[in-house]
Amino acid sequence: MSHSNIALFVPHIGCPCRCSFCDQHSITMHAKSPSENDVHNAVNNALQSKNYNPNEGQIAFFGGSFTAINRDYMLSLLKSAKEHIDNGDAKGIRISTRPDCIDREILDILKKHSVTSIELGAQSMSDNVLKLNQRGHSSDDVRNACKLIHEYDIELGLQMMTGLYGDDDDNAIYTANELIKLSPKTARIYPTVVFKNTMLDKLRLSGEYIPQTVENAVKLGAKLIPMFEENDIDVIRFGLHEADECNITGGAWHPAIAQLVQSEIIRENVIKQLTNLKKGEYEIGCSPKKISDFIGQKRANIKYFELQGYKCIVKANANLKGRQFTINERKH
Numbered sequence: 001m002s003h004s005n006i007a008l009f010v011p012h013i014g015c016p017c018r019c020s021f022c023d024q025h026s027i028t029m030h031a032k033s034p035s036e037n038d039v040h041n042a043v044n045n046a047l048q049s050k051n052y053n054p055n056e057g058q059i060a061f062f063g064g065s066f067t068a069i070n071r072d073y074m075l076s077l078l079k080s081a082k083e084h085i086d087n088g089d090a091k092g093i094r095i096s097t098r099p100d101c102i103d104r105e106i107l108d109i110l111k112k113h114s115v116t117s118i119e120l121g122a123q124s125m126s127d128n129v130l131k132l133n134q135r136g137h138s139s140d141d142v143r144n145a146c147k148l149i150h151e152y153d154i155e156l157g158l159q160m161m162t163g164l165y166g167d168d169d170d171n172a173i174y175t176a177n178e179l180i181k182l183s184p185k186t187a188r189i190y191p192t193v194v195f196k197n198t199m200l201d202k203l204r205l206s207g208e209y210i211p212q213t214v215e216n217a218v219k220l221g222a223k224l225i226p227m228f229e230e231n232d233i234d235v236i237r238f239g240l241h242e243a244d245e246c247n248i249t250g251g252a253w254h255p256a257i258a259q260l261v262q263s264e265i266i267r268e269n270v271i272k273q274l275t276n277l278k279k280g281e282y283e284i285g286c287s288p289k290k291i292s293d294f295i296g297q298k299r300a301n302i303k304y305f306e307l308q309g310y311k312c313i314v315k316a317n318a319n320l321k322g323r324q325f326t327i328n329e330r331k332h
């Protein structure tokens, strides 16, 4: 999420669902639901920060079920946020919700209150995976919600998970392809992390569910992210931002998983070009911001290239952006 966003976590108290992976029931015991005052305070604090730009900033209500919370409470949050949009303190409101909690009535309310962006937790487009993980909605709910959101000209973001119960790499690729067809502006990919006292944790303990490893999640992520990017869809997050590590019992949790997946994509892109060259010593040029991704954690990429016969060093080149790179033979 951009630093320009003012993020408020809205726990889904009393959520009727019990998705296999969700630990909101334990989170909500500790998390406080924001009040109207909390919205005002969050915006006022942001306005005092040097990093905040009101022309770019959005007030983001995240938590995954915004349009399913108590209606009066939802309206109170929207009204307080809209006051700040009208004052020019932020450019719009961003919410995240479930695909089956979007209809015309809700979209009329959201549009009226300056909601400019909706993220849907699709999680999978395999109806079998959705059912096995007790999501309580179908892939058609995702398709229908996306169609309506486009109709209301609200920016669409989609979230998918990998490594759920009953899921596999083929399903994940199918899900990514189906989500791409729905033309979101952004996507987030969350490899499944298993938390204590969830259904997944019970299945893990009984041996019925084998959680995805960090390594598998990274390899799969390195296939999924380029699929979205090739279709001009920004992948704005890979992996959970933070988690209460004491409650994690398995799955693809790594605090730097987003960097791991970037390094994996880069490794694959670079080795494809290196293998067209004779074995030897090379200098890889890349954007100054990407040096550590090119080198890899614990120099993993450099070691990998060397094992293939390519001794590489990485140098910053301010003319390169994103994952662009150059390869030049080193002369001694």
Ligand code: SF4
Pocket (backbone or CB within 6 Å): 012, 015, 016, 017, 018, 019, 022, 023, 024, 063, 064, 065, 098
């Ligand atoms: S992830 Fe599922 S169980 Fe958790 S709050 Fe969202 S809808 Fe409810």
